[in-house]
Each structure stands twice: as structure tokens, then as C-alpha cells.
């Protein structure tokens with residue numbers, strides 16, 4: 001077994017050298033997440049171009065925005081979902097890195113002056129502050145395209161149909177009827193006269209944030225050649241998790257502190273943005289998030305005890321502080 005024992009109290013205490021396949025047997029969710037983050041960091045480091053030559057600044061910006069930070073939630077979901085089906089290690093790691101590339105590109109672009117205009121991300125200056133706007137735009141573009149290059153490569157899976165399914169799943173979730181479409185709805189909500197009501201905010205968030213989270217679970221199922229019922233169970237889990245995540249994000253914007261969250265807080269209220277919290281109030285938003293966690297956990301029933309980490313993750317997503 002790869003889980004190491006802490007010299008202090010004899011309990012399993014280190015996530016180093018753990019394989020993706022072992023994530024589901026972790027002694028705790030935090031160790032499982034730490035292990036997934038390490039696997040993701042190492043895989044990203046291998047896949048991202050090393051900074052050299054006249055284009056080195058672009059590679060530097062890509063690495064700055066994707067290495068050394070973040071919870072690595074989406075990679076964790078790919079790795080843990082794939083592990084449910086004992087999918088092959090290399091493909092799981094590459095798919096986990098690919099979805100994190102898409103996520104990091106979205107953060108870079110979201111922080112730009114033409115979008116949210118933020119100075120702080122993951123507790124550090126945003127990419128356009130650390131570099132410049134042009135480099136940040138290009139780093140985002142290059143991460144977006146590298147993600148699909150990685151998925152399409154034979155090293156990800158020997159079966160071209162599996163690679164095509166991964167590409168299609170991620171493209172759909174990241175595109176105009178997914179994350180980018182959700183961002184467009186967000187901009188439309190800001191510029192419109194009428195604030196969005198609950199159904200519109202729900203669709204916006206399902207696209208902007210939920211789609212990628214749900215896709216992470218689906219990519220694990222694709223790598224694991226899951227049958228239809230199990231794939232649908234993971235899909236339903238991912239959808240509830242995605243919405244719970246967004247409600248928690250809205251709550252953090254109201255209740256969190258910049259130093260812990262790692263980005264500016266209080267922006268939604270300052271901009272008069274319609275969010276789950278502004279529409280439902282803090283208590284009802286938290287109740288809804290908790291209810292979604294319960295639903296998400298119930299969808300995991302067909303997987304039995306092996307899905308314990310994914311169940312715990314749903315609760316973590318709602319109670320996280322960053």
C-alpha cells in the first residue's frame with residue numbers, strides 16, 4: 001500500500017507516491033485530495049512546455065497560472081471516478097491534467113480587466129498582473145488547446161473511440177452550452193435591466209461552473225468504460241455537486257475572507273449581482289446546498305463503499321473555506 005505512516009502518531013499521514021487507483025482507499029478525504037493534487041501537479045509539470053526560447057514568456061505564464069495552487073477539485077473527480085472502474089493510471093492522470101488546464105484557462109480569462117478585473121487569484125497576483133494582458137490571454141488560449149491535444153494523444157487511451165468521447169465531453173462542457181455560455185449569461189445578467197431570477201441564475205451556474213464539474217465525473221466514467229446506469233448515476237452526482245459547489249461559492253463571497261478564500265470577496269453584492277444568496281438568503285441557500293449534498297450522496301449508492309471519498313467530497317465542497 002502506498003499510504004505512508006506518520007512517525008508521530010502511527011496514523012497514515014502522507015499522500016506522497018500514491019497512485020490514482022489507490023485514492024479511494026485513502027484514510028481520509030484530505031489525504032486523498034492531497035494525493036490527487038500531487039498527481040495533478042506532477043502531470044501538469046510534465047505536460048506543460050518548459051520556458052525557453054523567445055516564446056518562453058508564454059510558457060512561463062501557462063505554468064504560473066496552472067502550477068502550485070488550487071484545490072484540484074476537478075482532477076480529483078476525474079481520478080476518483082476513474083478509480084471506481086479501476087481505469088488505467090496514465091489516462092486518468094492525463095485527463096485530470098487536461099480538465100485542470102481548462103479550469104486554469106477559465107480563471108485567467110475571468111480575471112482579465114475585460115471580465116471580472118481581479119488582481120488576486122489563489123492568493124497570488126492574477127496572470128495579467130504577474131505578466132501582462134496579452135500574455136495572459138495567450139496563456140489561457142494555449143492551455144485550452146493543450147488540454148485537447150493531451151486528450152487526443154494515444155498515450156491517453158489506446159482506443160480512439162475513448163479519446164474522442166473524452167474530447168467531446170470536455171468540449172461540450174467547456175463551450176457555448178457550458179462554461180463559456182455560462183460566462184456569457186453572467187455578462188448578460190450584469191448589463192441587463194432586470195436582475196436574473198432563480199431559474200435563470202440556476203441555468204447560468206449549471207453552465208458556468210456545474211458543467212465542468214459534472215464533466216470531470218463523466219470523463220472518469222468514460223475512461224472506466226462504465227455502463228449506462230453507472231454513467232448516469234455519476235452524471236447525476238456531478239450535477240448536484242456542481243450546483244452545491246456554486247451555492248457554496250456564493251456563500252463564500254458573502255461570508256468568507258479574502259486571506260482564506262485567496263481572491264476578492266464581497267464582489268457579488270457590491271455589483272448587485274443576482275446569486276443564490278441574494279435570491280434565497282444565506283440560510284435558505286445553505287439549506288439548499290445541504291440538500292444537494294444529500295442528493296449527490298444518494299446517487300452514489302450503486303457504487304457502495306468504494307464511493308465513500310466522492311460522498312465525503314460533496315460535504316467538503318459545501319463546508320470548504322476557500
Ligand code: GRG
Pocket residue numbers: 069070071072073103106107109110115122179180183208209246249322
Ligand atoms: C472566461 C471562458 C471564461 C470562463 C469563465 C468558470 C468561470 C467561467 C470563471 C471562474 C470564475 C469564478 C470565480 C467562478 C465561480 C466558481 C469557480 C469556478 C470558482 C473557482 O473554482 P475553485 O474553487 O478554484 O475550484 P481553485 O483555485 O481551487 O481551483
